[in-house]
Amino acid sequence: xxxxxxxxxxxxxxxxxxxxxxxxxxxxxxxxxxxxxxxxxxxxxxxxxxxxxxxxxxxxxxxxxxxxxxxxxxxxxxxxxxxxxxxxxxxxxxxxxxxxxxxxxxxxxxxxxxxxxxxxxxxxxxxxxxxxxxxxxxxxxxxxxxxxxxxxxxxxxxxxxxxxxxxxxxxxxxxxxxxxxxxxxxxxxxxxxxxxxxxxxxxxxxxxxxxxxxxxxxxxxxxxxxxxxxxxxxxxxxxxxxxxxxxxxxxxxxxxxxxxxxxxxxxxxxxxxxxxxxxxxxxxxxxxxxxxxxxxxxxxxxxxxxxxxxxxxxxxxxxxxxxxxxxxxxxxxxxxxxxxxxxxxxxxxxxxxxxxxxxxxxxxxxxxxx
Amino acid sequence: xxxxxxxxxxxxxxxxxxxxxxxxxxxxxxxxxxxxxxxxxxxxxxxxxxxxxxxxxxxxxxxxxxxxxxxxxxxxxxxxxxxxxxxxxxxxxxxxxxxxxxxxxxxxxxxxxxxxxxxxxxxxxxxxxxxxxxxxxxxxxxxxxxxxxxxxxxxxxxxxxxxxxxxxxxxxxxxxxxxxxxxxxxxxxxxxxxxxxxxxxxxxxxxxxxxxxxxxxxxxxxxxxxxxxxxxxxxxxxxxxxxxxxxxxxxxxxxxxxxxxxxxxxxxxxxxxxxxxxxxxxxxxxxxxxxxxxxxxxxxxxxxxxxxxxxxxxxxxxxxxxxxxxxxxxxxxxxxxxxxxxxxxxxxxxxxxxxxxxxxxxxxxxxxxx
Numbered sequence: 001x002x003x004x005x006x007x008x009x010x011x012x013x014x015x016x017x018x019x020x021x022x023x024x025x026x027x028x029x030x031x032x033x034x035x036x037x038x039x040x041x042x043x044x045x046x047x048x049x050x051x052x053x054x055x056x057x058x059x060x061x062x063x064x065x066x067x068x069x070x071x072x073x074x075x076x077x078x079x080x081x082x083x084x085x086x087x088x089x090x091x092x093x094x095x096x097x098x099x100x101x102x103x104x105x106x107x108x109x110x111x112x113x114x115x116x117x118x119x120x121x122x123x124x125x126x127x128x129x130x131x132x133x134x135x136x137x138x139x140x141x142x143x144x145x146x147x148x149x150x151x152x153x154x155x156x157x158x159x160x161x162x163x164x165x166x167x168x169x170x171x172x173x174x175x176x177x178x179x180x181x182x183x184x185x186x187x188x189x190x191x192x193x194x195x196x197x198x199x200x201x202x203x204x205x206x207x208x209x210x211x212x213x214x215x216x217x218x219x220x221x222x223x224x225x226x227x228x229x230x231x232x233x234x235x236x237x238x239x240x241x242x243x244x245x246x247x248x249x250x251x252x253x254x255x256x257x258x259x260x261x262x263x264x265x266x267x268x269x270x271x272x273x274x275x276x277x278x279x280x281x282x283x284x285x286x287x288x289x290x291x292x293x294x295x296x297x298x299x300x301x302x303x304x305x306x307x308x309x310x311x312x313x314x315x316x317x318x319x320x321x322x323x324x325x326x327x328x329x330x331x332x333x334x335x336x337x338x339x340x341x342x343x344x345x346x347x348x349x350x351x352x353x354x355x356x357x358x359x360x361x362x363x364x365x366x367x368x369x370x
Numbered sequence: 371x372x373x374x375x376x377x378x379x380x381x382x383x384x385x386x387x388x389x390x391x392x393x394x395x396x397x398x399x400x401x402x403x404x405x406x407x408x409x410x411x412x413x414x415x416x417x418x419x420x421x422x423x424x425x426x427x428x429x430x431x432x433x434x435x436x437x438x439x440x441x442x443x444x445x446x447x448x449x450x451x452x453x454x455x456x457x458x459x460x461x462x463x464x465x466x467x468x469x470x471x472x473x474x475x476x477x478x479x480x481x482x483x484x485x486x487x488x489x490x491x492x493x494x495x496x497x498x499x500x501x502x503x504x505x506x507x508x509x510x511x512x513x514x515x516x517x518x519x520x521x522x523x524x525x526x527x528x529x530x531x532x533x534x535x536x537x538x539x540x541x542x543x544x545x546x547x548x549x550x551x552x553x554x555x556x557x558x559x560x561x562x563x564x565x566x567x568x569x570x571x572x573x574x575x576x577x578x579x580x581x582x583x584x585x586x587x588x589x590x591x592x593x594x595x596x597x598x599x600x601x602x603x604x605x606x607x608x609x610x611x612x613x614x615x616x617x618x619x620x621x622x623x624x625x626x627x628x629x630x631x632x633x634x635x636x637x638x639x640x641x642x643x644x645x646x647x648x649x650x651x652x653x654x655x656x657x658x659x660x661x662x663x664x665x666x667x668x669x670x671x672x673x674x675x676x677x678x679x680x681x682x683x684x685x686x687x688x689x690x691x692x693x694x695x696x697x698x699x700x701x702x703x704x705x706x707x708x709x710x711x712x713x714x715x716x717x718x719x720x721x722x723x724x725x726x727x728x729x730x731x732x733x734x735x736x737x738x739x740x
Contacts, residue, residue, distance in 0.1 A: 031508070031509050031510070032507065032508030032509050032510060032536075033710075034507060034508045034711055034714060035711070035715060037715075040717075041511065041515065043510065043512075044509075044511065047510055047542075048508065048509050048510030072540070073510075073536075074538075077539065077574065077575050078575070078576055079575050079580075079598075079602055080538040080574055082601050082624055083535065083538075083574070083598070083623055083624065086624060087535065087601065087623035087624050088535075090600075090625065091622060091625070091651055137402065137403055138401070138402030138403060138404045138414055138418065139402050139414075139418050139443060140402060140411065140413065140414035140417055140418030141411065145411065165457065165458075166402075166403060166450070166453055166457065168444075168445040168449075168450040168453075169447065170442070170445045171445075172413075172417075204447065204449045205447050205448070205449050206448055206449065206603075206605040207577035208609055209609075210449075228453070231449045231453055231457065231604075231605070232449055232605060232606075233602050233603020233604075233605070235576040235601065235602060235603070236576055236577050236602075236603050238576055239577060239578055239579075252461060253457035253460070254452055254456060254460050255460065288461065288463050340403075341404055341405070344408065345404065345405060345408035347410075
């Protein structure tokens with residue numbers, strides 16, 4: 001790979017006899033969007049038409065196609081990069097984006113995680129073990145309800161307590177009031193536990209709304225925020241991470257429908273665009289990723305292709321107290337385990353506190369290989 | 371439907387014996403994200419848990435599921451609305467969003483097309499026939515190249531000449547310089563034709579970049595802009611349309627991969643969020659929608675469920691001069707026909723001018739039913 005090329009790997013379903021033509025069409029679709037013969041400028045041909053690195057048959061009529069596109073096509077812009085990777089060809093159902101590799105200069109322009117796994121450890125003060133996290137829900141809870149739940153989870157010793165991605169600026173639970181009350185709850189609980197949990201509010205809305213929420217959150221002293229990049233737009237994640245000065249947890253909502261392989265989308269594009277930690281549905285829960293995909297996401301987050309900082313994997317969904325050890329066997333210490341429903345379905349605050357403590361205990365006591 | 375409910379229609383693949391359980395899980399997933407038994411607040415149960423309107427088997431193990439979700443869940447926010455419609459369940463491959471109907475109050479909050487089909491007719495001065503449009507491409511062309519192409523297309527009598535969605539702020543073709551030169555080209559051509567073509571620049575980038583481009587475009591006197599809402603984030607389309615004061619053409623790039631039916635995404639959500647005209651891949655081109663889907667998109671744009679303005683359908687791709695009449699038979703006058711490659715693959719400017727004139731002539735001469 002020359003330094004100034006973007007590598008995009010697609011899975012393409014086509015008749016083997018039509019492969020050459022299909023690949024040529026895909027190559028051109030993503031930049032010039034004209035047939036090669038119709039391009040009359042030698043400069044365009046040289047600078048904006050990519051090349052086929054390799055094609056490989058992985059099954060009958062199922063091909064892995066590695067393309068190199070000129071980095072110049074992405075114009076150093078996050079939205080235009082997505083356009084080159086999967087703009088028009090997203091409309092062609094025979095194509096899936098499987099992998100992405102950016103030249104270092106473009107990755108540096110995007111910036112990647114500003115805090116990453118290391119920054120989240122500094123923020124929470126957790127070393128040598130996995131981080132524990134839970135969720136404030138259901139949507140519809142009041143400010144007092146959110147704060148009470150947050151206090152109980154903080155008393156249980158959780159490291160991170162985040163809003164559910166469905167907590168918006170609802171009239172019965174305003175963003176600022178919820179954030180203020182939850183921060184007070186973690187401060188209050190710290191008086192008992194001696195250690196303050198990190199409360200992470202969910203920012204959601206159009207960009208102006210989210211930027212206002214980010215300002216409000218910072219003024220209140222929030223230590224990190226969560227967004228759903230596919231709802232808000234991936235380019236906006238990049239803009240937010242650039243200016244925010246706080247770690248960003250990314251939630252996958254609205255993202256599973258993309259015909260982009262989960263490892264490429266959640267494991268590579270989310271952190272490249274600035275996510276410091278990435279929540280993803282763990283195997284065995286009510287979503288569809290298998291164990292290999294989940295470990296693939298974790299590996300990609302921890303060891304980026306580019307010279308960007310490692311991000312923290314946050315498997316969520318399908319993890320219960322009973323299988324925390326199993327999850328830690330699989331993921332090791334360099335992980336934030338997120339338990340939502342399996343804690344919150346406790347019948348009362350006393351049981352929730354107990355379950356929270358069991359979760360925390362299991363994560364603290366696990367014999368991490370050094 | 372009560373006034374304060376959002377209707378979301380899904381296609382769900384499941385064993386018939388498990389339908390009830392699957393539908394209950396889907397209903398709860400999109401708001402409270404907890405099992406019903408775990409919700410202890412009567413207020414949450416009353417205000418944030420939706421209901422099943424109907425289920426219908428449309429094939430073996432293939433069900434149409436109509437859910438009503440409380441409008442309150444969407445918190446009058448465009449991102450949160452998407453979250454309620456297709457946030458977490460986008461991660462479940464057995465679910466597809468097929469249709470959407472919003473209560474009038476929520477549709478009014480989103481605002482829909484600010485100019486719509488009527489505004490685009492006012493802008494272009496076209497009455498009683500379809501509008502003609504073409505594209506400036508390939509990516510990589512220079513400012514002078516773009517302006518020359520724009521001038522030729524304007525001389526040919528096209529109504530609308532838009533940037534390709536892949537024209538970003540490339541160093542060899544800066545946004546402002548391109549827009550200024552193309553506007554000058556349409557003014558110049560108007561000296562010959564007596565009628566000025568509408569040049570529509572492509573805004574692309576993170577929100578701050580796009581907002582800057584929008585300001586620059588307005589200062590230059592641009593009459594309408596194009597964006598790719600799925601690249602930029604649908605909530606940002608809503609914010610942009612709210613403040614822009616110009617018609618917005620929406621391009622489908624990055625959007626085809628969503629497991630949302632094209633009629634729902636392009637025909638309903640794009641205009642609800644503010645698109646005045648929606649470009650979509652026409653049947654017979656290099657994309658995958660069939661004639662029924664294309665006509666369904668057009669119908670949805672023209673006759674919105676909500677009390678929002680009708681938007682203009684812009685079929686594109688696969689239309690050649692030879693089948694303009696066929697396209698007009700199908701779409702009628704209330705359409706903007708977009709020819710890209712089939713014009714631009716002309717071997718030289720003279721042929722392009724000729725082909726452009728043939729296209730314009732065919733659209734002008736077509737006997738529209740009155």
